[in-house]
Amino acid sequence: MLDTKFIREHTERVIQNSSAKHAQPDIPGFVRLDERRRAIIQEGQDLKAKRNTVSDEIARLKKAKENADQRIAEMKIVSDTIKHLDEELRGIEEQMEHIALFVPNITHTSVPHGKDASANIEVRRKDGINPCEGEKGFRKDHATLAKEHGIVDFERGAKISGSGFPLYTGKGARLERALLNFMLDRHTLHNGYTEVFVPFLVNAASMRGTGQLPKFADDMYACADDELYLIPTAEVPITNIYRDDILTSAELTKKHCGYSACFRREGGSYGKDTRGLLRLHQFNKVELVQFAKPEDSYNQLELLVGEAEGILETLGIPYRTILLCDGDTGFSSAKTYDLEVWSPAEQKWLEVSSCSNFEDFQARRANIRYRPEPSAKPEFVHTLNGSGLATPRLVVAILEHYQTEDGRIRIPDALQPYCGFEWIGEK
């Protein structure tokens, strides 16, 4: 959410930025409502001030056993007027909020302009680290490999829940767990994150705090009877840990990582991208979340991207890092880098991480603040997050890059201690 004052004072910029992000909120309407709102507040405050002083007078009169009926009658009318003003004000603020919740975050000046992914900028690429040689005829795609080795049972997953709910079996389940443990250990032991294990169902206030609601309601699974939502990412519960809190300057930058299952409806996305593990309704992810001072946040974003890249480097998977243009940058984000791994079978880059600086956009919604100095006024923190990383496409990359000519799959060195085996498949 943007600051009302900011929208009022930078109306043109907000309109342009919204349109770059393919959104058309009614900014002029918002500004008009804001004018009326402030007029009502002023009028209401004057009347309330009058009521307060006269009420004191009534108290004095009554104490002195004098008649106050005249004043009471006057104040009854004043109170009625106040009531009507408050009602109008509530209506206006509701309308304003309805508009404000759909205004996207302003992108950072370093973000390139463009209408879609074609304007994104590749900032780094690490290929040539393929441990099992280049693109050869023996290569099979991940779904075929997964079936042949019996490590993912898509059919039974579909029987249990539906398509997009994979059932990992045997070494596949072990590999999944190994990846998660490996990544969590790395972020907690080497990158200075404090681990959290979060609820997977959250309330509406949490979803609003991180920006999933109200705009993306259709993308989420909801438990209507309990007003709870299945999280699409651990970003939601982790960021909301400090909703309505005031942090101290000393505890920033605060870094949390956590595993969660992630649930996404992915409505209308059936097509070629849905093969195997490429796009799922439920998947596993380790998430990185940071709460930073405004002056540190962009430096922290670069560090966070590096931490996510470190996982791919250690696993020896070819990847590239993309800076998203404004038209491709998410609703809540001011600047986003995507990490993509190469799928030789798909001949495509697959997104495995999205690392963003939200500046104070989420913090304003979720009311997460800090005091720059012990007795200073609280200010909004900057929030950042990134996947570190999501497992399904990581498994895709491992299967496809680490398959050998004899049809087996070698486990990356760093994962072997976590897996307890070196190979998938018989020689």
Add this chain to the structure above:
RNA sequence: GGAGAGGUGGGUGAGUGGCUGAAACCAACGGUUUGCUAAACCGUCGUACUGUGCAAACAUUACCGAGGGUUCAAAUCCCUCCCUCUCCGCCA
């Protein structure tokens, strides 16, 4: 799920209709003093919005879990909801 108790400022905690935005204590911050990892004393010490002002600041208003209601006037009375604690039941 049933019964009871309770939710007040960073913390503890007083306050049952009008001089209470809220005592007291603790913490924190500033200062004085004592020459020493401390103590004493003095002072400051919630948040938001609106307005005036370049600003520091000042003024109004609102906020005592959330939302409604009663009243000239609500932390205080009434209703609904949420949460916490205790006991019982159930359960991994």
